Amino acid sequence: MTSRPVLASPEPVSLVDLLDRVLAKGVVVSGELTLTIADVDLVHLSLRALLCSARPDLFSWTVPEPDQLPGREPHPRAGSEPHPRAWSEPPAGSPPRLPIGSAPSAPGPASEPSGSGRATPGGSGPVSEVER
Amino acid sequence: MTDPAVWLYAVRPAAAPAVPAGLSGVAGEPVRSVCHGDLEAVVGTLPPSLAAQDGVQARLADPVWLEQAVRRHHHVVDTLFRAAATVPFRLATIYRGDDRVVELLETRAAALRPALETATGRAEWGVRAYPLPAGTPAGPGAPAGTPAAPGTPADSASSAGRGAAAEAGAATGSGAAAGTAVATAPTTGTAYLLRRRTELAAREQARAEAAAEAAELEATLSQWAVAVRRLSTDHGADEPVPAVSNVSYLVEQSRAADFVACAHRLRERLPRLRLRITGPWPPYSFVELPG
Secondary structure: OOOOOOOOOOOOOOHHHHHHHHHOOOEOOOOOOOOHHHOOHHHHHHHHHHHHHHOHHHHHHHOOOHHHOOOOOOOOOEOEOOOOOOOOOOOOOOOOEOOOOOOOOOOOOOOOOOOOOEOOOOOOOOOEEEEO | OOOOOEEEEEEEEOOOOOOOOOOEOOOOOEEEEEEEOOEEEEEEEOOHHHHOOOHHHHHHOOHHHHHHHHHHHHHHHHHHHOOOOOEEEOOOOEEOOHHHHHHHHHHOHHHHHHHHHHHOOEEEEEEEEEEOOOOOOOOOOOOOOOOOOEOEHHHHHHHHHOHHHHHHHHHHHHHHHHHHHHHHOOOOHHHHHHHHHHHHHHHHHHHHHHHHHHHHHHHHHHOOOOEEEEOOOOOHHHOOOOOOEEEEEEEEHHHHHHHHHHHHHHHHHOOOEEEEEEEEEOOHHHOOOOO
């Protein structure tokens, strides 16, 4: 059982994954002061573009660790820092490390009878990532 | 005098565990709950500087502030999600006062309850797939020594098991040959054009293979999900390689382990793709309210 490092801050989540959801999804209702962000997808796009231009490293998590990817070509942007929170791929044959959200009070049992994978009890860190 | 601005993070069942003490929101403000009937809204009161007309709108143009707001909003939603069923609201949903939030809970209860049901005991998982380059990408980033050399099981399987992949493998192998060609006949325009055409064809083929694998990926993972949403694969020029698939799956917590295990197995089965699996997310992509 590999336990995931517990990360205290909300930072571990990749921004680009966040943008897809926090900016583009979520319940939209009309509030008196609800910003146009909620109404117009163009605003979402422009905000994302804004962040992308401000953060050229935004997509750097797509860069695999070369030594973790034997035989794989490096990403065109190899050379920049890989995403510091990215997971390395588990070795072949080992069960995947499961980033199941299993805070003790989480709804639904984190453990379940299936033998195809194992949950990580107590892995209550933020959204985790598995990358290869 | 400006009315108070109340930032709405999420709606939960009123019976959910109390909002954790010390949880703070986008402006560092304490997060609290506003209850009405069986529903609870989790909100924070923005400071006067943000409550002013266009206060938030102006800050949204500041990428530093925006990123922080995105992360803090998500932190609140994610914290709630790990404790109870949570319906996340989109960034910058703001009401003029708690009474307006109560009004929302009252008037939209019929839509919010089913959304909560959808969210209960489930989580969103994201799977993004990128095509692995098969040809010989131009540029110094892909020196001749690094192409997909045989040796790893996945690569062996890819070139041995499939004709198309074998052909692409040949194209990859020809990368070294092409490099040699460049070295020996760098000045021949025809040779350059031929090589260029081969490269483009290989790239095209790799893209098509990746798309086929992406379809298989989505079909297989969908079997584990109660709902599926396609997210944008268009991330503009900032993304060096556009994803061929960017899909969110709503998965029962009890099946999450199987879902992730399945995704890992697919990595081996789909050698043309590089997968990025994220989760569990609060069900951002599955909480559309009708109307």
